[in-house]
Amino acid sequence: MEAGEAKSKKAGGSRLCCICNQRRPVLKRPKTLQQICRECFYEVFEEEIHQVIVGNRLFKSGERVAIGASGGKDSTVLAYVLSELNRRHNYGLDLFLLSVDEGITGYRDDSLETVKRNEVQYGLPLQIVSYKDLYGWTMDEIVKMIGLKNNCTFCGVFRRQALDRGAALLKVDKLVTGHNADDIAETVLLNILRGDIARLSRCTSITTGEDGPIPRCKPFKYTYEKEIVMYAYFKKLDYFSTECIYSPNAYRGFAREFIKDLERLRPRAILDIIKSGEDFRIATTTKMPEQGTCERCGYISSQKWCKACVLLEGLNRGLPKMGIGRPRGSGNDQKDTKARSTAKSIESKQCGSLDF
Amino acid sequence: MQLTLEFGGGLELLCDSEKIHKVNVDLPNGADSDDFTMKHLLSWVRTNLIKERPEMFMKGDTVRPGVLVLVNDCDWELSGQLDTVIEDKDVVVFISTLHGG
Numbered sequence: 195m196e197a198g199e200a201k202s203k204k205a206g207g208s209r210l211c212c213i214c215n216q217r218r219p220v221l222k223r224p225k226t227l228q229q230i231c232r233e234c235f236y237e238v239f240e241e242e243i244h245q246v247i248v249g250n251r252l253f254k255s256g257e258r259v260a261i262g263a264s265g266g267k268d269s270t271v272l273a274y275v276l277s278e279l280n281r282r283h284n285y286g287l288d289l290f291l292l293s294v295d296e297g298i299t300g301y302r303d304d305s306l307e308t309v310k311r312n313e314v315q316y317g318l319p320l321q322i323v324s325y326k327d328l329y330g331w332t333m334d335e336i337v338k339m340i341g342l343k344n345n346c347t348f349c350g351v352f353r354r355q356a357l358d359r360g361a362a363l364l365k366v367d368k369l370v371t372g373h374n375a376d377d378i379a380e381t382v383l384l385n386i387l388r389g390d391i392a393r394l395s396r397c398t399s400i401t402t403g404e405d406g407p408i409p410r411c412k413p414f415k416y417t418y419e420k421e422i423v424m425y426a427y428f429k430k431l432d433y434f435s436t437e438c439i440y441s442p443n444a445y446r447g448f449a450r451e452f453i454k455d456l457e458r459l460r461p462r463a464i465l466d467i468i469k470s471g472e473d474f475r476i477a478t479t480t481k482m483p484e485q486g487t488c489e490r491c492g493y494i495s496s497q498k499w500c501k502a503c504v505l506l507e508g509l510n511r512g513l514p515k516m517g518i519g520r521p522r523g524s525g526n527d528q529k530d531t532k533a534r535s536t537a538k539s540i541e542s543k544q545c546g547s548l549d550f
Numbered sequence: 551m552q553l554t555l556e557f558g559g560g561l562e563l564l565c566d567s568e569k570i571h572k573v574n575v576d577l578p579n580g581a582d583s584d585d586f587t588m589k590h591l592l593s594w595v596r597t598n599l600i601k602e603r604p605e606m607f608m609k610g611d612t613v614r615p616g617v618l619v620l621v622n623d624c625d626w627e628l629s630g631q632l633d634t635v636i637e638d639k640d641v642v643v644f645i646s647t648l649h650g651g
Contacts, residue, residue, distance in 0.1 A: 420647060
């Protein structure tokens with residue numbers, strides 16, 4: 195009798211799924227604290243994403259859409275769910291997988307194998323673009339030159355452009371990425387911690403870059419990372435899961451740690467942070483950067499040269515610190531401008547840096 | 551008691567890159583089989599299976615935030631987390647979510 199009770203207590207007790215009231219619950223949703231069974235979980239998970247897509251008018255019928263695929267949990271689940279919803283609800287989309295090879299041995303080469311398997315498993319054509327081809331540098335080479343600090347700055351900037359280039363090659367109308375609610379909450383916090391008001395005002399938009407080369411959207415904006423992982427686990431989806439070998443020093447790690455601790459205490463916090471980010475209003479007296487184009491490559495930029503060009507110039511001239519960090523007060527700037535080359539004098543300022 | 555422990559999401563790297571471990575766990579002296587909970591199991595795992603960087607797996611008494619735990623394919627949040635009673639032949643899965651997507 196006792197053993198039976200103990201077992202049933204472990205299985206969620208005599209409680210049944212909140213939604214169907216028939217099956218044994220397997221998951222407690224962080225978003226709603228509901229206890230639901232596997233089948234209902236699949237349903238609400240997929241339906242909620244469908245509602246986000248439709249409610250935010252993310253796609254138009256006939257569009258060619260590239261899915262930023264790294265072989266990781268978010269992009270694999272995204273590819274799976276998006277192709278399923280495309281079929282089920284007749285979005286009329288032409289879907290592609292787009293992968294970026296940063297040239298990180300032992301990390302990227304393994305995850306690319308996963309994307310190649312995804313190509314076969316989901317029947318979506320795959321395009322791979324590499325840093326080596328686009329910029330002449332792999333991340334391994336970059337790290338050898340600049341050390342283990344600030345690598346993520348290079349990689350993030352280069353990857354953003356790489357995705358746009360890949361999207362242009364595929365001639366797609368839109369890019370989708372698997373950024374989830376946890377990611378976006380982390381980004382909101384990061385931007386607050388850095389005083390990056392310009393980015394703060396953009397980072398919660400579900401669609402960005404509509405005025406740039408390729409608009410990109412995030413259907414998982416309100417989807418919890420925990421649910422993505424559970425979905426992949428129950429559906430036995432094939433994904434690659436190792437921390438990038440260069441990431442331990444990334445600043446984002448601190449925001450992530452904090453968000454995870456918060457989630458444990460109050461799971462709703464993640465969505466609430468996103469809401470706070472969405473509802474932020476910038477004071478009209480704050481000076482915001484203006485958007486223009488890079489003089490060197492024509493890419494979208496708020497400075498004379500886009501960040502990627504500044505970073506590349508630094509790499510090619512053996513000046514790894516170029517484009518990294520904030521310039522100091524106005525006095526130093528004067529001295530620096532005289533001492534450095536013209537390229538350095540138009541070094542990008544961090545968005546949100548105070549102007550005196 | 552015989553248990554099957556699985557490690558995913560990169561956690562396998564902490565246990566000699568083995569994803570699945572079939573183990574035999576001895577109950578603490580004098581303890582009832584009803585008393586063996588996840589709390590005891592975690593302690594056992596940290597001592598016996600985690601070969602490096604234990605801070606990636608545990609924080610204090612419980613798993614590091616961001617590590618999901620499933621007992622017999624069921625979220626441990628439903629069974630009381632650390633108070634979940636573990637029985638013979640149970641399957642416990644640890645999945646880390648702390649990596650790129």
